[in-house]
Amino acid sequence: MNPLLDKLQPYPFERLKTLVADVTPANTYKAISFGIGEPKHPTPQFIKEALIEGLGGLSNYPATAGGEPLRAAIAQWLERRYALPNVNPATEVLPVTGSREALFSFAQAVVDGSKPGARVLCPNPFYQIYEGATLLAGATPYYADSDPERNFAPNYDAVPADVWRDVQLVYLCSPGNPTGAVLSLADWKRLFELSDEYGFVIASDECYSEIYFDEERAPLGGLAAAHQLGRGFERLVVFSSLSKRSNVPGMRSGFVAGDAAILKKFLLYRTYHGCAMSPAVQAASIAAWNDEAHVRLNRSKYLKKFQTVTPMLAEVLDVRLPDAGFYLWAKVDTKTGLSDTEFTRQLLAQYNVAVLPGSYLGRAAHGANPAENYVRIALVADVDECTEGAQRIVQFCQSL
Numbered sequence: 598m599n600p601l602l603d604k605l606q607p608y609p610f611e612r613l614k615t616l617v618a619d620v621t622p623a624n625t626y627k628a629i630s631f632g633i634g635e636p637k638h639p640t641p642q643f644i645k646e647a648l649i650e651g652l653g654g655l656s657n658y659p660a661t662a663g664g665e666p667l668r669a670a671i672a673q674w675l676e677r678r679y680a681l682p683n684v685n686p687a688t689e690v691l692p693v694t695g696s697r698e699a700l701f702s703f704a705q706a707v708v709d710g711s712k713p714g715a716r717v718l719c720p721n722p723f724y725q726i727y728e729g730a731t732l733l734a735g736a737t738p739y740y741a742d743s744d745p746e747r748n749f750a751p752n753y754d755a756v757p758a759d760v761w762r763d764v765q766l767v768y769l770c771s772p773g774n775p776t777g778a779v780l781s782l783a784d785w786k787r788l789f790e791l792s793d794e795y796g797f798v799i800a801s802d803e804c805y806s807e808i809y810f811d812e813e814r815a816p817l818g819g820l821a822a823a824h825q826l827g828r829g830f831e832r833l834v835v836f837s838s839l840s841k842r843s844n845v846p847g848m849r850s851g852f853v854a855g856d857a858a859i860l861k862k863f864l865l866y867r868t869y870h871g872c873a874m875s876p877a878v879q880a881a882s883i884a885a886w887n888d889e890a891h892v893r894l895n896r897s898k899y900l901k902k903f904q905t906v907t908p909m910l911a912e913v914l915d916v917r918l919p920d921a922g923f924y925l926w927a928k929v930d931t932k933t934g935l936s937d938t939e940f941t942r943q944l945l946a947q948y949n950v951a952v953l954p955g956s957y958l959g960r961a962a963h964g965a966n967p968a969e970n971y972v973r974i975a976l977v978a979d980v981d982e983c984t985e986g987a988q989r990i991v992q993f994c995q996s997l
């Protein structure tokens with residue numbers, strides 16, 4: 598077997614299962630899970646109908662590059678969403694079967710693991726696929742800690758020059774999982790300067806870009822940042838997804854967009870990788886990218902939950918409304934005196950509410966784990982369940 602497989606870390610949910618294996622949740626309460634970040638709002642009917650209408654395509658093998666209508670729908674969505682003058686659907690866009698597989702396979706295509714000291718920069722805390730992709734590409738992750746003083750953005754200036762020289766790829770997540778932070782134009786400017794200096798590729802995971810709380814302030818994306826700074830898309834590829842935007846995590850549909858030269862090579866890689874999108878999923882994806890009404894409705898449901906739950910939890914934990922995304926990132930130790938893992942165990946035992954310990958999403962790379970003593974609370978259930986879960990968390994904290 599590939600020895601690099603032994604370097605992979607257990608997934609956070611496996612660690613959560615082990616943590617609470619001996620906990621018997623209070624059966625006086627119905628179980629509420631804030632642990633797993635999986636969208637739970639219903640899939641819009643018109644997307645299901647487009648999927649059914651697209652079934653006729655099943656008799657053909659789809660092209661890895663996807664059909665022109667899908668690439669055009671994605672390019673037009675990008676132009677509308679980010680006020681971009683011109684995205685070339687033939688060269689600057691590729692459909693992918695969910696951003697997860699693309700985030701993983703991208704490192705396999707981009708990173709030269711045979712170069713001594715090959716490194717990939719990951720945010721910390723982070724989505725664990727970045728780390729696994731790095732390790733299996735034969736590189737070593739360098740963890741750039743998110744800094745609460747900088748709205749949880751990594752301080753790229755704190756990365757030493759001799760590390761930057763070995764960095765081939767930078768993963769970033771904006772809006773961030775788990776912190777919800779959106780990178781500012783100033784953060785992007787600095788990152789582009791560093792990329793110009795050291796030559797690394799930027800993989801910008803933007804799969805939460807459509808879940809935000811102020812209709813007037815949609816999160817900045819990497820392509821828009823490049824455009825606003827008067828540059829092209831060189832060494833920049835963004836990853837987007839319908840999973841959260843359109844409540845179709847089971848459909849496996851997203852795209853990558855950006856640097857045409859990199860996407861050309863990535864397409865070659867993907868031809869062998871074998872992950873072309875089913876024609877029925879392509880049809881449903883076109884319908885989804887072409888419609889914003891369902892996305893606004895989806896956002897309004899999240900807004901209601903965050904408006905209700907955030908002030909409740911802010912009474913008992915260090916937490917505030919994130920820039921975007923569907924997680925609350927709450928620091929628990931300051932107000933409760935409990936570590937993230939103890940908080941998780943006791944909350945489950947006494948109130949049957951599951952959260953995810955932050956430390957499972959980060960690494961102690963530079964002394965301390967920057968995610969330690971935070972918990973991630975995924976507000977994915979409906980508003981009543983989220984409110985009840987928040988009430989129980991308040992009771993739990995007040996009982997300590």
Ligand SMILES: Cc1ncc(COP(=O)(O)O)c(C=O)c1O
Pocket residue numbers: 634694695696697698724770773774802804837838839840846850851
């Ligand atoms: C940060 C982040 N990136 C990517 C993904 C993958 O999403 P999908 O493969 O459904 O597009 C997730 C899923 O939870 C995520 O949290």
